[in-house]
Amino acid sequence: MSSFINFAAIFPLTTLGHYIHWHFIQISVANLSVIVLMVITFITALVAPFPGRRRRRENR
Amino acid sequence: MSYSEIERQWTTRLRRRFVRLLPPEKLLPDNQPTYVSSWIYVFGVTTLSALMVVIASGCVLAIRGPQWWHTSSVGHFVNSLHLWSVEIFFFAMVVHLWGKYFMAAWRGGRSITWMTGVVTFLVSIATAFTGYVSQSNFDSQWIATQAKDGINATGAGAYFNVLNMGQMLMWHIVLLPLVAVLLTALHVLLVRVKGVVPPFEEQAKVSA
Numbered sequence: 001m002s003s004f005i006n007f008a009a010i011f012p013l014t015t016l017g018h019y020i021h022w023h024f025i026q027i028s029v030a031n032l033s034v035i036v037l038m039v040i041t042f043i044t045a046l047v048a049p050f051p052g053r054r055r056r057r058e059n060r
Numbered sequence: 061m062s063y064s065e066i067e068r069q070w071t072t073r074l075r076r077r078f079v080r081l082l083p084p085e086k087l088l089p090d091n092q093p094t095y096v097s098s099w100i101y102v103f104g105v106t107t108l109s110a111l112m113v114v115i116a117s118g119c120v121l122a123i124r125g126p127q128w129w130h131t132s133s134v135g136h137f138v139n140s141l142h143l144w145s146v147e148i149f150f151f152a153m154v155v156h157l158w159g160k161y162f163m164a165a166w167r168g169g170r171s172i173t174w175m176t177g178v179v180t181f182l183v184s185i186a187t188a189f190t191g192y193v194s195q196s197n198f199d200s201q202w203i204a205t206q207a208k209d210g211i212n213a214t215g216a217g218a219y220f221n222v223l224n225m226g227q228m229l230m231w232h233i234v235l236l237p238l239v240a241v242l243l244t245a246l247h248v249l250l251v252r253v254k255g256v257v258p259p260f261e262e263q264a265k266v267s268a
Contacts, residue, residue, distance in 0.1 A: 042155050045099035052097060
């Protein structure tokens with residue numbers, strides 16, 4: 001239980017969030033992180049080899 | 061009953077039409093074209109899987125109630141499971157949307173499939189929003205009071221009052237999930253009818 005509490009302390013949820021403010025754009029670091037992660041996932045999905053793809057092409 | 065009478069029945073005609081439109085081998089196919097073996101094609105089914113966890117965890121929350129999900133450790137776990145499955149649902153749905161957008165997935169008579177996806181996305185946002193204001197904690201009170209002016213400015217406030225916790229909960233657990241699930245089912249059936257959209261080069265080969 002104590003290790004769980006220590007792990008939870010890495011992400012303090014009771015303090016104010018961090019925000020990035022640029023001209024009229026204001027976004028929380030948490031939301032921006034999710035957007036960046038989605039872009040990385042999207043690009044990885046396009047370029048990463050899919051298991052068994054080569055075998056299927058050879059069979060065609 | 062004569063044969064011609066059976067032929068004229070609306071049930072007979074509807075069944076034949078449905079089977080013609082979506083034969084069993086198209087409804088539950090055992091293989092897919094080669095171009096589907098790409099990671100970009102897995103995000104639709106990831107969204108669908110996340111939706112199943114959202115619905116299942118939501119049902120448990122509905123059975124046990126707010127007292128349980130706020131105070132017990134298992135309640136906290138199921139509450140978190142509901143939240144994080146929603147996060148994965150939206151994450152996968154956005155990547156799915158980007159993938160389909162750049163494939164121009166509305167090609168080949170798939171415009172209705174595309175539109176049902178778009179409307180499902182919008183309904184999902186409304187469902188998530190009503191979920192955030194139904195948490196029954198300070199966070200939900202803050203979100204509701206921040207949102208009320210925006211909602212009232214659209215003129216929808218008379219019918220959609222974000223400060224009315226009971227109304228928001230009903231929207232969240234009855235009306236919006238019903239619409240979202242029906243639209244998702246329709247979307248998947250349309251994908252089965254028309255098939256997965258081919259890449260541009262595959263369509264060019266077919267057209268040539």
